[in-house]
Amino acid sequence: MTISKIRQVESPGKINLFLEVLRRREDGYHELVTVMSRISLADHMNFTVLDNRLELNQTSASANDANALPAAEQNLIYRTLDRLRDRTGCSLGMRVDLIKRIPIQAGLGGASSNAATALCVANELWELGLTPRELADIANSLGSDIAFFLSPGPSVCRGRGEIVEPISIATSMPLLLVMPPFGLSTAAMFAALRLPEEPRSVEHLLAELQTVRAPFGNLSLFNRFEETARRQSPWFATIHRRLLDAGAVAAQMTGSGSCYFGIFPSESDAHAAAARLATDFPDCRFMVCRTID
């Protein structure tokens, strides 16, 4: 009797509490410093080992995203498994059933998280025995944010994002995510970015996070992409103000957008703000979640 190899895994998103872009590099990427934390909003992934073919079935929680999901072969999960087989000579296959809850083109890292999850699960189920270093090399050949999701917790990431140093955040923070009815392309946001003459330092925030406690005021949050986004749409300044009016202690865009988040003293405060704002922003998605370790 053969026992089919199956794994069910949650693949979490992330937010950027800090993101500064330092300079353009000769390879076309940008040197950056960012602080990222996983969040409790996660995609659900179901893996089943097959004889030799790769199969990806995607369903989405949002009608908007269902139309915008990339075709299976272009999906980063598919490309990750394909690259892993190329690098190792493994001929086994995999079926992945993906239930997408993390909005796409949002700056929440959903695709990178899915890729990191696929790398770890396939390494185990295909019994490849790759080391964390080897997995990170493959991750970096596929995207800049994937290495973060291979590391165990919140981190400060440097280089093009792939140099990951774990940090500690004293406590989990309640969040309200607000996803507008449009996404933003990471490549287009880097292309439109104005580089700072004097880059912001991450050091204040790193010190604050070590002792942060509710109600989470006075954190030195920052995102360089925020000014780029505000040049493109008045929505960002509006949602920032409205989140603060609704009780957020801080609010900011995550990554290269377009999702915005507010930090709230408690989860019930975040729910109350969602209820207050939902009628005025009927085309936005509101999601209450938390930062997680």
Ligand code: C5P
């Ligand atoms: O690495 P990833 O595929 O996520 O990046 C998408 C695009 O974002 C890159 O092709 C590049 O244009 C831009 N990028 C960048 N500098 C980084 C990360 C991404 O310019 N550090």
